[in-house]
Amino acid sequence: MAKEIIFLVEESAEGGYEAKALGHSIYTESETLEELKKAIRDAVKCHFEEKEMPQMIRLHMVKDEVIAV
Numbered sequence: 001m002a003k004e005i006i007f008l009v010e011e012s013a014e015g016g017y018e019a020k021a022l023g024h025s026i027y028t029e030s031e032t033l034e035e036l037k038k039a040i041r042d043a044v045k046c047h048f049e050e051k052e053m054p055q056m057i058r059l060h061m062v063k064d065e066v067i068a069v
Helices: 033-047
Strands: 004-011 017-021 027-030 056-062
Touching: 004 033, 017 033, 027 033, 033 056
Parallel strands: 004 056
Antiparallel strands: 004 017, 017 027
């Protein structure tokens, strides 16, 4: 059983947010961060058997910014 699973969260080019699990084939997207958190929980529950379920979900938020020189 893994203690935690980490998701890379980015703003989508089309609007909203995308989340990709590191080391697992789990991907989800949503319009708001609150909806995304619910979608991530649901995706993790669907992906793992109960005895293999991670105890913690960690979100790594990534934001690209461009600074003019």
